[in-house]
Amino acid sequence: MKSILYKIKFWLNNARLYTGPITWLSWLVIFTYGLKHGGNFFLGLLTFPAIALAHLATNLTDDYFDYKDICEETKECKCKYLKNGSATLCELRNVIFIFLLIAAAIGVFLFFKCGIYVLFFALLALFVILSYPKLSSKGFGDFAVITAYGPLMFGGVYYVMTKTFSLGVIFLSFACAIIVNTILYAHMLMDFDQDVCVNKVTLCTKQKSKDKALKILIYFYVCAYICMIILGKFYLLTLITIPLVIKLYKSLEIYNNDNKILPTVSIINYPLNLNKNIPNAPFFYRFFMAINISTLFMLLCCLGIILD
Secondary structure, eight states: OHHHHHHHHHHHHHTTGGGHHHHHHHHHHHHHHHHHTTOOHHHHHHHHHHHHHHHHHHHHHHHHHHHHHTGGGOSOOSOHHHHTTSSOHHHHHHHHHHHHHHHHHHHHHHHHHHOHHHHHHHHHHHHHHHHHHHHHHTTOHHHHHHHIIIIIHHHHHHHHHHSSOOHHHHHHHHHHHHHHHHHHHHHHHHTHHHHHHTTOOOTTGGGSSHHHHHHHHHHHHHHHHHHHHHHOGGGGGGGGGHHHHHHHHHHHHHHHHOTTOOOOOOGGGTTSTTOSOSTTHHHHHHHHHHHHHHHHHHHHHHHHHHHO
8 A cells, every 4th residue: 555655656746746736726717617607516526637637647748758859868857767767668658548548537427428529628638738749849839738728628627517618718718828838938938048958949949049038928928918808807807917927027037147046035936935045946936936926817817707
């Protein structure tokens, strides 16, 4: 029993479970929206483990291709559990398969309960998961994330709950998916020099300079806020995050010039605001700033849905 629990903990750690909350919050937004429009509570709740496992499977799939294509050529990579022999590629493939199998089993149940469109969303999601590493290697990872976290997740959950489609869901999905992607983009921006060194193509490195790449972050946020403005009313509560976005932008601007400088520390840097001595602190302070902005945005979305 102890061995099984250790393995579960080992693979959840490798799958970067700490990235889960932002996915869970995205699900919470559309789950709340579905309930607001008379959706089925149980069926909506059942989509949660499928989405969570698909997300973890995507992280591990990314590791699999990264290890084969990049990590063998550099000492710095996120696949250390493969490089140090703690796990093999075969074991990694098996875990990815198990995660996707459980998600698929839930999908099959929902297919019989809700109809053919569930299969449509599931197959598209599977395609994005399996193709993400290749899309990412060509600099299109951002668009894959926006598609998966946006129309696929939101449209799928809403359909399962209500068996209908909604234009409002489209705007809501793009806003939240773009906000999720800003976390990935901020991470890539701070990895700009390292990615260039290993010839890794990202949307950031495609811009040829860190200054140009930073400006794209603003375009992402502007698009998200426009979607919220279109939805109107209480969704405008999300505009409260704009001053924090400006703070993040200025902080990343400083990081582009000197990655050793710590930003001004506040609650938005939680949980690192009490510890300035962690390794690579300037990076993680800004990374958690991006995560916390997205978290606040999602929570304000939920509040806006409830009040609407």
